[in-house]
Amino acid sequence: MADRATIEATTGPGTTETKAGPTVDPQNVLKLYPQLAGLPADQLANLLQPKSIMHLPAGTPVFAEHQPCHGFPLLLEGSIKVVKLAANGRELLLYRVTPGGSCIISSSCLLGRSDYNARGITETPVTLLALPVNGFSALMMEHAPFRDFVFHLFAERIAELMQLVEEVAFARLDQRLAKLLLARNQNTLSVTHQQLADELGSVREIVSRLLKGFVAQGLVTLGREQLSIIDRAGLQRLASV
Numbered sequence: 001m002a003d004r005a006t007i008e009a010t011t012g013p014g015t016t017e018t019k020a021g022p023t024v025d026p027q028n029v030l031k032l033y034p035q036l037a038g039l040p041a042d043q044l045a046n047l048l049q050p051k052s053i054m055h056l057p058a059g060t061p062v063f064a065e066h067q068p069c070h071g072f073p074l075l076l077e078g079s080i081k082v083v084k085l086a087a088n089g090r091e092l093l094l095y096r097v098t099p100g101g102s103c104i105i106s107s108s109c110l111l112g113r114s115d116y117n118a119r120g121i122t123e124t125p126v127t128l129l130a131l132p133v134n135g136f137s138a139l140m141m142e143h144a145p146f147r148d149f150v151f152h153l154f155a156e157r158i159a160e161l162m163q164l165v166e167e168v169a170f171a172r173l174d175q176r177l178a179k180l181l182l183a184r185n186q187n188t189l190s191v192t193h194q195q196l197a198d199e200l201g202s203v204r205e206i207v208s209r210l211l212k213g214f215v216a217q218g219l220v221t222l223g224r225e226q227l228s229i230i231d232r233a234g235l236q237r238l239a240s241v
Contacts, residue, residue, distance in 0.1 A: 036146065076129060077128075080103070092168075092200075094164070104154055104157040189226065217231075
C-alpha cells in the first residue's frame with residue numbers, strides 16, 4: 001500500500017486520521033486475524049501502534065499503478081476494491097478486500113520488490129492496520145501461521161482471477177451481468193449502471209441496454225440508482241447458460 005504521506009497528498013491532510021490512545025481493539029484484530037495470536041505480547045503491541053492505524057473515507061486511493069509498496073494492509077473495517085485501469089479509462093474489477101483478508105498484489109510487490117500493477121480504492125469508510133515492510137518480512141520469515149495465511153490468500157485469489165479470465169474470455173456479457181446481480185445476495189440493489197459497468201470492465205451504455213432487456217424479460221425492475229430482482233430463478237437460468 002502507499003505510505004501515509006502519499007495518501008494525504010492525494011486526498012488532503014488529515015485523511016489518514018490517527019487518534020490519541022489506542023484506536024483498535026487488539027481482541028478484534030486477533031478475531032479477524034487469528035494468525036497473529038501466537039505472537040509475543042510486545043511484538044503484537046508494536047504492530048498495533050497508533051501510527052500503524054489508518055482511517056480512510058470512501059473513495060480514497062490506497063495504492064496506484066507504478067507506485068512502490070510501503071506496507072501490507074490488514075483490513076479491520078470496510079471494503080477496498082482492486083481494479084486494473086485500461087488506457088481508454090475503463091476499469092476491470094479484479095477482487096475486493098474485506099475484513100479478515102488482505103491484498104495479494106501488496107504481498108506480491110513486497111515479496112518481489114516491485115511496484116504496484118493495479119489500483120486499490122476504498123468503497124466504504126475503512127479502518128486498516130498497515131504492517132511496515134520490515135514487520136511484514138519478519139512475520140513471513142519467523143511466524144509460520146502468518147506465512148501460511150499469505151500463501152493461502154495467493155491460492156484463493158489466483159483461483160478467483162482464473163475464473164475472471166475464463167468469464168471475460170468465454171462468457172457473454174449478459175451472463176456475467178446476471179451472475180454479478182445474483183452475487184449481491186439482495187433483491188434490491190442500490191447501484192448505478194456505471195458501477196455495474198466498471199465491475200464488468202464494460203461501458204455504461206452496453207450495461208444499460210442489457211438491463212432494459214432484463215426488464216423486458218421480467219427479470220428486474222429499474223429505478224433511480226436502484227435495481228430490484230423480481231425473477232431470481234430466471235437470472236440463475238441466464239447465468240448458467
